[in-house]
Amino acid sequence: MPRATTRLLAGLGGVLAAAALALAPAVAASAHDYLVQTSPQSGATQIDPLDQVKLTFNDRVLDLGGDGSSAILRVVDGSGRHFETGCPAILDTTVTAPVALGAAGAYTVDWQVVSADGHTVSGSYGFTYRPSAGTSAAPGSSAPGCAKSGATAPAAAAPTSTASTAVPTKAGDDNLGLVIGIAVGIVVLALIGVVIVVLTARRRPSATEESAPDTPSDRS
Numbered sequence: 001m002p003r004a005t006t007r008l009l010a011g012l013g014g015v016l017a018a019a020a021l022a023l024a025p026a027v028a029a030s031a032h033d034y035l036v037q038t039s040p041q042s043g044a045t046q047i048d049p050l051d052q053v054k055l056t057f058n059d060r061v062l063d064l065g066g067d068g069s070s071a072i073l074r075v076v077d078g079s080g081r082h083f084e085t086g087c088p089a090i091l092d093t094t095v096t097a098p099v100a101l102g103a104a105g106a107y108t109v110d111w112q113v114v115s116a117d118g119h120t121v122s123g124s125y126g127f128t129y130r131p132s133a134g135t136s137a138a139p140g141s142s143a144p145g146c147a148k149s150g151a152t153a154p155a156a157a158a159p160t161s162t163a164s165t166a167v168p169t170k171a172g173d174d175n176l177g178l179v180i181g182i183a184v185g186i187v188v189l190a191l192i193g194v195v196i197v198v199l200t201a202r203r204r205p206s207a208t209e210e211s212a213p214d215t216p217s218d219r220s
Contacts, residue, residue: 033057033115035123042125046101049135053084053109054096062114063090069148072112072122073097077105083138087146097146100138104130 037056040046053075064070073088073095086098095113107129112122131137 032117032119032121033059033061033113034121038109038125040127043127045128045130047130047132049131050099050101050129052096052098054094055109055111055113057093057095057113057115059116060092061090061095062116062118064114067148068095069146070114071095072110074110074144075099075101076108076110077102077140081140081142082144083107083140084145085138087148101129101131102137102140 034057035055036058039052039054040050053073055073062070068088068090071088071090073084075083075097077083081102083101084097084099088095088097090113095111101107105128106126108124108126110122110124112120115121
């Protein structure tokens with residue numbers, strides 16, 4: 001194969017390698033779990049008393065200790081009192097925690113889980129509680145309702161992803177699809193370039209063939 005062709009193929013290989021390295025972090029970032037549904041919903045006004053808070057994610061939530069202790073799910077009011085009454089329970093893509101709400105007002109749900117890719121993700125969202133008159137109010141607690149919650153989280157416990165709203169849009173899926181589409185497009189264009197180079201190199205006569213003198217048999 002001519003040197004020019006070899007150099008061109010090597011250059012195309014370098015472009016592909018660089019594209020793969022550039023796209024890898026974006027693909028990895030899109031792999032973290034994210035919320036797809038919550039109960040109660042973000043920004044909603046809850047009228048009926050609650051007995052649990054439930055979070056549903058797009059992918060499986062890891063239960064590292066087998067007892068839900070790798071997750072954190074807390075419900076606090078404006079003064080910081082806790083109204084979760086037990087530890088989280090993890091079942092496939094859902095995380096739940098028992099709650100008993102207090103007086104009417106604004107509440108915040110804080111959560112942290114280990115996503116399917118092994119990274120810790122966290123976030124929070126709010127809702128308003130407006131029960132009917134005469135509904136009993138729980139006193140709450142100054143300490144979390146689950147002492148062991150988060151005890152088996154990975155050593156690098158700092159969240160790698162945060163969310164301030166309950167249910168993010170499908171941006172994660174859209175971004176992942178865009179990244180994959182760009183990667184496929186780069187690979188296809190590079191392959192087309194390789195094919196064109198190879199076909200052109202095969203059709204072009206070599207320098208020795210073009211400059212070779214005619215032999216006596218050719219002149220006859």
